[in-house]
Amino acid sequence: MDRYVVIGNPVSHSKSPLIHSLFAEQTGQAIEYTTLLAESGHFNETAQAFFAGGGKGANVTVPFKQDAHALARRLTPEAQTAGAVNTLYMDGDVLCGHNTDGPGLVRDVLFNHQGTLAGKHILILGAGGATRGILQPFLAQQPATITIANRTVSKAEILAEGFRPLAENIGLRGCGFDDLAGATFDWVFNATSASLQGEMPALPGTIVGTQTWCYDLMYSSDITPFCRWAQLAGAAKAIDGLGMLVEQAAESFEVWRGIRPETAGVLARLRQA
Ligand code: ATR
Secondary structure, three states: OEEEEEEEOOOOOOOHHHHHHHHHHHHOOOEEEEEEEOOOOOHHHHHHHHHHOOOOEEEEOOOOHHHHHHHOOEEOHHHHHHOOOOEEEEEOOEEEEEOOHHHHHHHHHHHHOOOOOOOOEEEEEOOOHHHHHHHHHHHOOOOOEEEEEOOOHHHHHHHHHHHHHHOOOOEEEEEOOHHHOOOOOOEEEEOOOHHHHOOOOOOOHHHOOOOOEEEEOOOOOOOOHHHHHHHHOOOOEEEOOHHHHHHHHHHHHHHHHOOOOOOHHHHHHHHHO
């Protein structure tokens, strides 16, 4: 049976084995998909040993996406612009790195939620790896503006500057949270890792109006702090990252198996779980 893993630390909580086993069942593919814990500082040995032992493909999660980017000998354009890899596969004897996080998020927004990014005013909170991974797929949707707001303002400014060549006719800027006062956005995406610590960045309430859709890239079994904040602020929608998780998995599955699984039923199953 072809073997796949998700490598992370911690990783035992990962929903990826369940998601991929549902995809495999649905598409009639005989695969085994498990979690693989890598000790801190030992990502390379862990990944290399897995592939040397005949492993077919790996997902990579926190905190190893940059290590996977460095390890892959060939990168897809998505992985190059994201500066991070969440999907590894072999092409002959060459280890290749791809990133399905950004495309997965866009698919969730457009197809599962019937949302639009084209022509919209988008706010992204955070200027770390998650934001870097979604900027190019967002810019490709031709929004009117993208504002990146971050606790450390200089990181938001540097990220905006770096992606400006891809932002023809799109207003792209970086700023701090305080600079947002008075502005209201069509979309607010939380790409900070604040939720992991159960925290919320201090945000001006004006960024959310009754038409605003809020989306947390994080997912947890309880409502995330950001989604709770969005509901209290009166947002039209507060969406968590479960759909993104399933869609990025579907993109990875297609890279490995050449078949795109259907995601709606899997998402519904996970919501019940
Ligand atoms: P990831 O790969 O998940 O994006 P990261 O690269 O470490 O992780 O980036 C984490 C992001 O969350 C950063 O934008 C960070 O802000 P700083 O650049 O100022 O550190 C943001 N972040 C983390 N905890 C936060 C908190 N409690 N409040 C606001 N922003 C937070």
